[in-house]
Structures are given as structure tokens and as C-alpha cells.
Amino acid sequence: MASSLILASASPRRLALLARIGIKPEFVLPADIDETPKKGELPLEYVRRMATEKAEWVASRHSECHILAADTVVAAGRRILPKAEDEKQATSYLKLLSGRRHRVLTAVAIQKDDAPTTVKVSSNIVTFKSLSPREIEDYVASGEWRGKAGGYAIQGYAESFIRFLAGSHSSVMGLPLYETRHLLMNAGWPISASSSFQEEYA
Numbered sequence: 065m066a067s068s069l070i071l072a073s074a075s076p077r078r079l080a081l082l083a084r085i086g087i088k089p090e091f092v093l094p095a096d097i098d099e100t101p102k103k104g105e106l107p108l109e110y111v112r113r114m115a116t117e118k119a120e121w122v123a124s125r126h127s128e129c130h131i132l133a134a135d136t137v138v139a140a141g142r143r144i145l146p147k148a149e150d151e152k153q154a155t156s157y158l159k160l161l162s163g164r165r166h167r168v169l170t171a172v173a174i175q176k177d178d179a180p181t182t183v184k185v186s187s188n189i190v191t192f193k194s195l196s197p198r199e200i201e202d203y204v205a206s207g208e209w210r211g212k213a214g215g216y217a218i219q220g221y222a223e224s225f226i227r228f229l230a231g232s233h234s235s236v237m238g239l240p241l242y243e244t245r246h247l248l249m250n251a252g253w254p255i256s257a258s259s260s261f262q263e264e265y266a
């Protein structure tokens with residue numbers, strides 16, 4: 065598997081975001097790690113650790129490849145909001161985020177051969193409008209929150225809840241393209257705008 069790129073992620077969003085910059089990983093191999101936060105672990109420390117562990121989990125099984133991994137959390141103060149597991153949890157996350165400012169942190173990690181894993185964290189500030197109970201109920205019923213950190217997806221209806229965003233759309237969606245491009249380039253992976261052009265962007 066020499067000179068292959070492995071995306072260590074089960075997230076279809078990450079694959080789609082990579083395609084925007086012309087990158088098609090040869091393999092997609094999600095890592096199977098324990099994602100429980102440590103007691104008192106801050107959101108920033110947590111995403112950094114998660115992205116690193118995902119990359120290293122796959123790297124320990126596939127040497128001689130470039131491995132790319134990421135992790136996204138929504139942080140309400142010091143509180144980490146991972147993926148909502150059910151409607152009740154999605155509802156409580158949305159109540160918490162309603163009318164407030166929160167952070168979305170995405171860490172992206174790259175591992176190559178035996179070199180130390182390189183990680184970059186992208187931090188975004190998002191402010192939601194105040195959500196009425198009816199808006200929350202309607203959104204939860206849509207199911208769009210499933211599999212998304214913090215119980216919402218910027219790439220869907222919930223973008224219309226966002227009054228303010230400081231950061232990058234791709235980072236909130238799960239893979240910061242600015243940081244990812246730099247990490248890949250620094251690791252010697254070829255990237256070019258001409259290999260990414262697609263009619264849909266014209």
C-alpha cells in the first residue's frame with residue numbers, strides 16, 4: 065500500500081470535503097477507538113487527542129501510507145457535545161445552543177511512516193438564533209442531526225439557524241480544508257486546483 069492515502073473516517077462529509085480539493089483517498093478505513101472524554105478534559109485537548117488516536121490506530125495497521133483523520137466537537141463553554149444519540153439528546157443540545165454562542169472545534173491529523181503525527185485544530189465561533197420549541201421539534205423530527213456533533217448540520221437546514229460564524233464552513237462540517245491542504249502538502253502529498261475542478265463548481 066505504498067504512497068496511498070487512507071482516510072481514517074466513517075464520515076461521508078469528510079470524503080465529500082476532500083473531493084472538493086481533488087483528493088480521493090485510495091482507502092477509507094474508520095478507526096475503532098474509545099471516544100469517551102477523560103475526566104475534566106477540555107474540548108480542545110479532546111479533539112486533538114481523538115484525531116491523533118484515530119490516525120495512529122489506522123497507522124499501526126497500515127504502514128507506508130499517508131493517514132488522514134479528524135474529529136469534530138461542539139463546545140458549549142467547557143462542555144463537550146459529541147454526536148447526539150437520540151431525539152431526546154438532540155433536543156437538549158438544541159435548547160442549550162439556542163440564542164447562544166458556541167464553539168465548533170475540528171482537529172485534523174496526518175500520519176506518515178514513523179514520523180510523529182502532525183495535528184492542527186481549527187476553532188470556529190457559531191451563534192444560533194433563539195429557537196422556539198416548535199423550531200426545535202421540527203428540526204429534531206427531520207432527523208438531520210443524526211451522526212452530527214452537537215446535534216446539527218451546518219450543511220443542511222440548520223445553516224438557517226446561524227446568525228454568525230467566525231471560522232470556516234468546512235471546519236464546522238467536519239474537515240477544515242485550509243488546514244488539511246497544508247498538512248497534506250507538508251507531508252508531500254500532491255495537491256492541485258486543476259485536479260479538483262468539477263462542473264458543479266462552475
Ligand SMILES: Cc1cn([C@H]2C[C@H](O)[C@@H](COP(=O)(O)OP(=O)(O)OP(=O)(O)O)O2)c(=O)[nH]c1=O
Pocket residue numbers: 072073074075076077094095134135136137138147168211212213214216217218219236237238
Ligand atoms: C457540527 C457538525 C458536525 N458534523 C459532523 C462531522 C462528523 O462526521 C461528526 C462528528 O463526529 P466525529 O466523531 O468527529 O466523526 P464521525 O464519528 O462522523 O466519523 P469518524 O470518527 O470515523 O471520523 O459531525 C456535520 O456534518 N455538520 C456539522 O455542522
